[in-house]
Amino acid sequence: MTDSALLSPPPYTGRFAPSPTGPLHFGSLLAALASYLDARAHDGRWLLRIENLDPPREDPDAADSILRTLEHYGFCYDGPVRYQSERHDAYQAILQQLIDQQQAFPCQCSRKQLNGHPHRGNCHCPAAKDIAWRFLSPAEGEFCFDDSLQGRWCEAFADIGDFVLKRRDGPWSYQLAVIADDIDQGVTHVVRGIDLIDSSARQALLYQALGQPLPHWTHIPVALEHNGQKLSKQNLARPLDNADASQTLYAALTWLRQQPPPTLQGAPAHELLSWAVNHWQQAPLRGLQALPAADAFCRS
Numbered sequence: 001m002t003d004s005a006l007l008s009p010p011p012y013t014g015r016f017a018p019s020p021t022g023p024l025h026f027g028s029l030l031a032a033l034a035s036y037l038d039a040r041a042h043d044g045r046w047l048l049r050i051e052n053l054d055p056p057r058e059d060p061d062a063a064d065s066i067l068r069t070l071e072h073y074g075f076c077y078d079g080p081v082r083y084q085s086e087r088h089d090a091y092q093a094i095l096q097q098l099i100d101q102q103q104a105f106p107c108q109c110s111r112k113q114l115n116g117h118p119h120r121g122n123c124h125c126p127a128a129k130d131i132a133w134r135f136l137s138p139a140e141g142e143f144c145f146d147d148s149l150q151g152r153w154c155e156a157f158a159d160i161g162d163f164v165l166k167r168r169d170g171p172w173s174y175q176l177a178v179i180a181d182d183i184d185q186g187v188t189h190v191v192r193g194i195d196l197i198d199s200s201a202r203q204a205l206l207y208q209a210l211g212q213p214l215p216h217w218t219h220i221p222v223a224l225e226h227n228g229q230k231l232s233k234q235n236l237a238r239p240l241d242n243a244d245a246s247q248t249l250y251a252a253l254t255w256l257r258q259q260p261p262p263t264l265q266g267a268p269a270h271e272l273l274s275w276a277v278n279h280w281q282q283a284p285l286r287g288l289q290a291l292p293a294a295d296a297f298c299r300s
């Protein structure tokens with residue numbers, strides 16, 4: 001390897017990582033679109049990962065429906081789709097490393113028993129059959145990072161507590177699995193909704209424990225229903241209509257403050273995406289945490 005190869009930063013790698021709890025809706029399209037545009041505008045790779053680690057919460061048809069919708073909307077991802085359900089051994093290896101480093105410990109208390117303060121000192125509950133594994137967080141201090149849209153963002157370790165790595169009922173936690181795959185897949189840039197920004201500090205602790213460099217974080221605003229709630233599968237947001245890809249993409253670009261020209265209304269999805277890659281700018285979204293969604297995309 002040459003000196004310049006050693007010094008140059010790793011190539012931009014972004015990703016979209018939906019949980020298959022239902023079909024894509026306008027809110028999830030925004031995360032897909034922003035991560036895609038940011039990656040392609042940087043000549044980067046864009047990976048697709050299905051985060052299917054919690055079968056009881058999942059819809060068995062959702063993963064296929066998500067793939068079909070992304071195709072209708074003109075998104076091309078790099079490489080094969082990754083399914084987290086096939087990655088248990090990798091997650092176990094990371095848990096083992098953290099146990100060996102004494103940064104993970106077993107805890108049999110429920111969240112309720114821990115009374116909202118899940119710190120190691122509290123973890124003395126009557127032994128139960130199942131134990132969870134928790135990450136041993138620092139008791140004091142805070143983690144701060146510079147989000148490209150939200151600016152300086154800090155989280156106190158006291159608020160984070162010793163978060164779960166593997167749940168008592170079996171599944172791997174989102175925090176452990178997401179960093180395991182982001183590291184393994186060489187993800188350098190994470191672009192997702194601001195509803196996940198509080199996870200960044202937990203994830204940073206895991207990156208640091210594993211001696212890995214942190215990714216760049218960009219948290220886009222969330223789309224809101226009329227009642228001010230986040231557009232989400234739980235709130236029954238309307239599924240995206242594959243037949244309406246062009247109109248919906250145009251609306252999503254407008255929502256992301258990208259100002260697509262009126263002449264592109266009705267253009268095929270791939271044309272809209274290609275315009276958007278060439279004109280992508282983050283600046284109009286800077287500091288925004290939430291924006292209303294149009295009626296057509298709200299609760300059906």
Ligand code: GLU
Pocket residue numbers: 017018019051178191192196
């Ligand atoms: N799987 C998560 C979700 O669907 C997103 C993970 C991430 O982008 O970090 O909410």
